Amino acid sequence: MAPWWAGCSKEAFSAGLDRLARALKSFSDAKNGKRKGRRVGFPRFKKRGKARDSFRYTTGVYGPAGDRRVKLPRIGRVRVHEPMGALTSRLADGRARLLGATVSRTARRWFVSFTVEVDREIPDTPSRRQRTGGAVGVDLGVKHLAVLSTGETIPNPRHLATSLRRLRTASRAYTRSKPGSVGRHKRAARLARIHARVAAQRRDGLHTLTTRLAKTHDVIVVEDLHVAGMARNRHLARAVSDTGMAEVRRQLVYKTSWYGSRLVVADRWYPSSRTCSGCGRRNPSLTLSDRTFTCPSCGLAVDRDVNAAVNLRDLVAASASETQNARGGDRKTALARQVPVKREPGTARAGQTGGAIPSRVAARQRLTHAS
Ligand SMILES: [Zn+2]
Numbered sequence: 001m002a003p004w005w006a007g008c009s010k011e012a013f014s015a016g017l018d019r020l021a022r023a024l025k026s027f028s029d030a031k032n033g034k035r036k037g038r039r040v041g042f043p044r045f046k047k048r049g050k051a052r053d054s055f056r057y058t059t060g061v062y063g064p065a066g067d068r069r070v071k072l073p074r075i076g077r078v079r080v081h082e083p084m085g086a087l088t089s090r091l092a093d094g095r096a097r098l099l100g101a102t103v104s105r106t107a108r109r110w111f112v113s114f115t116v117e118v119d120r121e122i123p124d125t126p127s128r129r130q131r132t133g134g135a136v137g138v139d140l141g142v143k144h145l146a147v148l149s150t151g152e153t154i155p156n157p158r159h160l161a162t163s164l165r166r167l168r169t170a171s172r173a174y175t176r177s178k179p180g181s182v183g184r185h186k187r188a189a190r191l192a193r194i195h196a197r198v199a200a201q202r203r204d205g206l207h208t209l210t211t212r213l214a215k216t217h218d219v220i221v222v223e224d225l226h227v228a229g230m231a232r233n234r235h236l237a238r239a240v241s242d243t244g245m246a247e248v249r250r251q252l253v254y255k256t257s258w259y260g261s262r263l264v265v266a267d268r269w270y271p272s273s274r275t276c277s278g279c280g281r282r283n284p285s286l287t288l289s290d291r292t293f294t295c296p297s298c299g300l301a302v303d304r305d306v307n308a309a310v311n312l313r314d315l316v317a318a319s320a321s322e323t324q325n326a327r328g329g330d331r332k333t334a335l336a337r338q339v340p341v342k343r344e345p346g347t348a349r350a351g352q353t354g355g356a357i358p359s360r361v362a363a364r365q366r367l368t369h370a371s
Pocket residue numbers: 276277278279280281295296297298299300
């Protein structure tokens with residue numbers, strides 16, 4: 001007997017089974033060496049309320065329904081915070097197609113995100129936005145979120161670090177509460193809210209930075225950092241994850257193609273911090289603790305990260321062959337169905353990393369959260 005069965009959309013069950021099927025396939029593919037990247041283990045059971053609660057609609061009638069409303073099968077019309085006008089008009093005149101809707105919960109908020117295939121004009125030339133122009137080298141780091149070749153320093157917001165004290169208090173209160181009690185439930189909710197807030201602040205900072213870079217420069221040069229490897233180093237892990245360096249790269253890949261600028265990813269082994277940006281000589285004696293780059297040949301003394309950023313910028317002039325925009329950014333690819341935006345881990349070659357953004361893109365757009 002399953003008395004709750006009729007009350008739910010059948011998609012809620014099939015979404016779970018679909019994920020299990022995918023997880024099992026990844027597991028067996030990894031075992032048989034058919035899958036690249038990190039080894040995938042046997043799928044673990046995801047308990048309601050413990051894992052990320054979500055399910056996905058792929059059939060039925062769902063989509064925007066009015067200005068700030070969304071319709072979902074079985075649930076009905078739900079009021080949301082974000083205006084639906086842009087999506088509604090794109091759907092109406094055929095510039096966008098809905099591929100699915102995912103309903104998920106973070107802390108106490110419910111979200112619905114639509115997977116949308118969008119026809120998007122990708123500008124060949126730098127768009128109407130004004131650009132301070134030229135190339136900019138971006139040195140991503142732990143000490144600062146980014147240092148630009150212009151000398152500008154974008155401070156690491158360290159949202160996690162500032163919230164850490166509150167997180168500690170909240171998680172201590174949680175652990176001390178009695179299992180199964182009302183108090184524990186409340187404290188778990190409070191802890192989740194702090195985590196969600198940190199994540200939202202971080203996301204906002206990163207988007208602000210990457211949008212500005214993509215809009216105001218023709219060419220953006222970043223280093224091909226091995227972020228996954230750095231995060232595995234337990235001394236660096238928290239700081240690295242806090243800045244979201246990998247996320248900066250991922251966002252730059254698609255935003256440069258939106259705004260008609262270009263992303264260049266320098267080879268992982270390019271010695272950007274060891275080379276003098278003045279005379280081009282290497283300084284092999286530079287250590288990680290040296291904050292200032294001092295050149296033994298020409299006597300240049302400049303901030304270590306600015307030096308690296310300038311070297312990255314000058315790389316564009318040195319070789320055009322390193323250039324990689326979002327791969328296939330100008331290619332017309334007709335998509336039959338949804339295309340994964342994320343790429344399989346571990347398949348990217350140096351200098352060719354990043355997700356492909358074809359002109360018609362299946363974009364996951366976080367649209368809104370329901371009240
Ligand atoms: Zn020099």
